[in-house]
Amino acid sequence: MSNAAIGEGIGQPVRRKEDFRFITGNGHYTDDIARPRQTWAYFLRSPHAHAKIRGIDTKSAETAPGVVAIFTGKHVADDGLGGLICGWTVSSKDGTPMKVGPHPILAVDTVRYVGDHVAMVVAETLAEARSAAEMIDVDYETLPAAVALAACQSKDAPQVHPEAPRNTCFEWELGNKSETEAAFAKADRIVKLDLTNNRLIPNAMEPRAALGEYDKGTGTYTLHTTSQNPHVARLVLSAFVGVAPEHKLRVIAPDVGGGFGSKIFIYAEETACVWAAAKVGRPIKWTADRSEAFLSDAHGRDHLSHAELALDKNGKFLALRVKTVANLGAYLSTFSASVPTYLYGTLLSGQYDIPAIYVEVDGVYTHTAPVDAYRGAGRPEATYLVERIVETAARETGIDPAEIRRRNFIRSFPHQTPVIMAYDAGDYEASLDAAMKAADHKGFPARKAEAEKRGKLRGLGFSSYIEACGLAPSAAVGSLGAGVGLWESAEVRVNPTGNVEVLTGSHSHGQGHETTFAQLVASRLGIPMEQVEIVHGDTDKVQFGMGTYGSRSGAVGMSAIVKALDKIETKAKKIAAHLMEAAVEDIVFENGTFTVQGTDKTMPWAQLALSAYTAHGFPSAEIEPGLKEGAFYDPTNFTFPAGCHICEVEIDPDTGVTRIINFVAVDDFGTIINPMIVEGQVHGGIAQGIGQALLEHGVYDPESGQLITGSYMDYCMPRADDLPSFNLGFTKTVCPSNPLGMKGCGEAGAIASPPAIINAITDALGIRDIEMPATPARVWAAIQSRPRAAAE
Amino acid sequence: MPVVAMTVNGKPASADVEARTLLVHYIREQLGLTGTHVGCDTSQCGACVVHVDGRAVKSCAILAVQAEGAEIVTVEGLAKNGELHPVQQAFREHHGLQCGFCTPGMIMTAVDLIRRKPNLDEKTVREELEGNICRCTGYHNIVKAILAASQEMR
Incomplete structure (x- = not known):
């Protein structure tokens, strides 16, 4: 069915605007971009999970064919570059902040996982860079590694960071311990379950890639990269790593081939490429091969949990207590501390009225790749635990699995759980039925x-x-340790000919925003979708944005667009009132036409748009020329x-x-x-x-x-x-x-x-x-x- | 360096290549046809599938010099006279793509599959897609698109 047959309105299965370029091979992914005088980067990685670096000898590699430059951790440190950061601070039960080991862009004296970055070789071709990397002589003193999660907190375990004794980054808790203990004491039945949430490797089909450029004339850097949130990348690279001031750094995330969380984070390779582009004075391209992606993309999940559910004799849940050990890998990644804590513990009430919940989570370093958000991020782990123990409770009590759920469903809203979240609406029985x-x-x-x-x-x-999406009210996440606010931005630019550009801080890497967002805008303005262009993914075009993850682009990103459209409508009505010599309260805007209520005076959208820019005879004190409005939308609750x-x-x-x-x-x-x-x-x-x-x-x-x-x-x-x-x-x-x-x-x-x-x-x-x-x-x-x- | 000559999307192409150059790298970097993608390094993912003399081939699994004299068709060469191939149409119509990265390989595989097996059923399509990995769609709509295209082309 063509779009002409189904219409373009909200609720219609409109075929995607972005598809044409993808089905004809005309997408522009980062690795598709080539620049004159472009060089290639290859990263020499640690073959050991844990080792001291006694020395790195790059002499013979430097003279290998095609080599342009070789960088090690020493060069990065000498240049005063900071390390990579975790943007969310979690505190332990005793009030102390999480214990963070340094996360250098290139290893300085220690490597902490297989795949850790040791040196960057820049050469004329990728093959030459790779060959030269093999000639670098790294003198490793290998050390025992802490790998098996269950054993990493023992006092004999090898230490990942001296800052974190027993490899424990934080010992976090949430809920009410004493109420939970009291509920367990009077329970008729206690169901216990030990669970493993297996480690996953995200595997977006497009591997991570970067193209770093430096313009000597203007002193500006440009990074094309596979990012779900280019503005956040720019902020981190500027404010924390110190690659360049924010106004001298442009980050572009063009077509991105899937993310699933793994492209939220600011990684070493992309950082090194844009930094080193100025050092070598030429563009530097890097694209991960799949083996590198496996080694160095942030992994997901990896929990060990013990859960106990207290029930009364009727199968009503009284309390839940949970102890989880969460693997963080060797370094904290951009949001890793938030995933097994605030995105996990807060969802442990599931769809159920559980009066008391208490959860403890130990975040633990291991000599493995960093672990961070992967599709769902904390919420799959919570759901797995809740739904497995509820099922186990059904079997142990002999109550039908559907029936035990019905007996415990939350049925009135809003519902405050014991673990922060206030559920606003739902009908759980309807979906079960x-x-x-x-x-x-x-x-x-x-x-x-x-x-x-x-x-x-x-x-x-x-x-x-149940999950919590629409991440998230800035005040709420700020109080929980987030270093950022999680609002979203939008700007609607109406051109003199009436077509529209919508700039959004959301980023599409498969979600089809160019279609869905255009559907919203077109139906609101009463114009065809083809007259709406969605612009995203470029920090020079979109002023700021928080990006796409946590199922937030509809609830937050589109709400920002609605807010900007509201402002557009307000101003457009003012212009229409002036042009049609009517009171602004009498102007109705419907199906792309402005009408003076109760009269036959009308003005189509395109004419109004043109008038906004000709601005002939506008009362300049009351109406500015032009039609462009921006908005920041900060949600008031999770969804x-x-x-x-x-x-x-x-x-x-x-x-x-x-x-x-x-x-x-x-x-x-x-x-x-x-x-x-x-x-x-x-x-x-x-x-x-x-x-x-x-x-x-x-x-x-x-x-x-x-x-x-x-x-x-x-x-x-x-x-x-x-x-x-x-x-x-x-x-x-x-x-x-x-x-x-x-x-x-x-x-x-x-x-x-x-x-x-x-x-x-x-x-x-x-x-x-x-x-x-x-x-x-x-x-x-x-x-x-x-x-x-x-x-x- | 050996010179390799072949026909790509109906046009002659020849260039000096290092002997170790894979066909996919020749297509992407020397011919600038970046619609063909590289998604792995073990010839598993199928993002690089092109047609070599009418058959679907993973272009990461052969050297450019092995394609000497061959007729190559990449995803850029599938549409004829501005008209999308029925498989391309079906992928759009049935939402058989999300991020688009595996899509060129999926489409080229599907075209070859329909040529070889005009009477497809779901089970056969799923088995035949063994060599093409998609992380976005769960294959549901890819399978639907291929079945629809095979109907259309019957």
Whole structure:
């Protein structure tokens, strides 16, 4: 169906404006850009998880063919450059701030993970840079490494940073300890569960890349890079690293091939490229190969948790207590401290009325790659814990899994949880009912029996999830330790011919903002979408913005656009009133036409736009020429997307292979602008969740700290034949805190799906738990170790 | 350095290349056709798929000199006379792409797949996409797009 047939209004599945360039090979990703006299960078990386650097000899490498320059940590330090920062400070229970070790751009005297940056070689070609790097002689004194998370806090464990004894960065807590203890003391039943949330490696298909340039004439730097938030990158590179003053640094994130969190962060390579461009006086290009991406992109998840749920005799939840050890890797990445704390502990109430919650999280350094936000960021870990222990409680009490959820759902709003969040709207039973219907829950016993006849094991698993998106009210995150505010900006520029440019601080790297945002603007102004251009990703064009992550671009980014459009309408009505000689209160703006109420006087949008710029006869004291308005929108609350996912699996007990028979997702995202794009977001999220549950695992050798899963031959990315088609549905409660009523949809699939899958597998096998990823080997082993009675 | 000559998107192309140059790097860097992407270094992801003499080939898995004399078609050469190929149309119509990075390889693979197996079903499409990784779409809409295109082209 063409867009002409379906219309372009809000709620229509408008086909994407950005697609033409991508399907014809005309996208502009960072690595596609080439500059005259461009050089190539290659980073020599540590082959050891932990070592002292006794010396680096670059002499013979410097004379290798094509070499332009070689930089080490000493050059960076001599130039006075600061290290990379963590933008969120978390404090421990005793009030002390987190213990932060330095994070140099190039290692100075110690390397702390395999892949840590030791030297940067700049050469005429990538092959020459790579060859020269092999000639650099680094004198390492290898040291024992702290790798296995469970052992890293022992007093004998090797230390990652001297600043953090026992590798403990923080010991954080949230909730009410004494109320929780009291509730446990009077509980009729306590359900306990130990859980591992497996380490994941994000793997956006476009590897990270950078093109650093320096203009000697003006003293300005330009960095093209694969960023989800170019303004934040510029701020960090200016204010903290000190590459260049903010007004002398332009950061451009052109087409970006997926992010999933991994491109939020400010990394060493991009920083080094823009810094060194001035040193060598030529542009420097760097593009990660996939092996480097595995080693050096920030990883995700990696928690060990113990959870206990207290219930009364009717299956009502009384309290939840949780102890989690979260892996931070070797250095704090840009937002890593916030992920296992404020993005995790605050969601532990799930969809349930739990009167008392207490959570402790130890953030722990290990000799592994930094761990930071990956699709969902803290919220998948919380949802996994809540939905796994709720399912376990259902099985231990003998209450039906749907029924135990119903008994505990929050049913009145606003609802203040014991862990900061104030849920504003939702209808959890509606999504559960819709999902059960779509999953043909009633027919499951018959399907299970039929599968049994074929020697197969069927299981059904629920996940009633909630997440907090629309990150976030600046005052709220500021009080919790964020170094930034999480508002968003927009500017609407109306041209004299009536077409419109909308500048947004959000950044699209697959989400389709150029379409969705244009849909909003076009329908508001009553003009065709083709007359609306969405501009993003360039700090010289967009004044400032916070970027795209945490499912924030709809709820926050589009709210900023609405605010700017409100101002446009206000001014345009003023102009219309003047031109049509009417009172401004009498001007109505509808379908692209200004009308004087109760008369036949009208003025089309394009004519008004032109008049705004000719400005003939404007009363200059009252109306300025031009039509351009900007806005900053700061949300007043988080948004709370929620829903229910149900997964049905069939397991072959001979091979341990799990097949997903049906995957149902019913989500409440509030208002949806473009259902086609929203469904696509859910599909992708579910696929990453299925990846976590069944396939993906970032594994380091516990002794050597070598990354064992460092390529697509070892790290199991979901392929098309690993996945089913998905069965989606929506319910709707409008978000009361933003003008469009939107909640956000980018992460729900990855947040909700893992527990649904593991609940289904444990249901099929009649076991308490199975570690993710539930590979055929693990499932087969679980089947073999089941008590005989259960197996038969 | 050896000279390599081939036809790319219907036009003759020849250049001096280092013997170790992969076809994908020749296409991207020497011919400036950056629609073909590099997403991995182990020939798994399929972002670099082009057609060599009408067959889908991972251009990171052959040397430029091995394509001597071959007819190469990249994603830039798929549309004819300004008219999108039905597979390109179907990817847009069915939202078979998000970030667009795997898309050129997916489309080139799909065109070859439909040529080889005109009567496709979902299972076959999913199995045949084994060599193309997408991180955004969960494949749902890619599969839908390929099935729709194969119907359209029947």
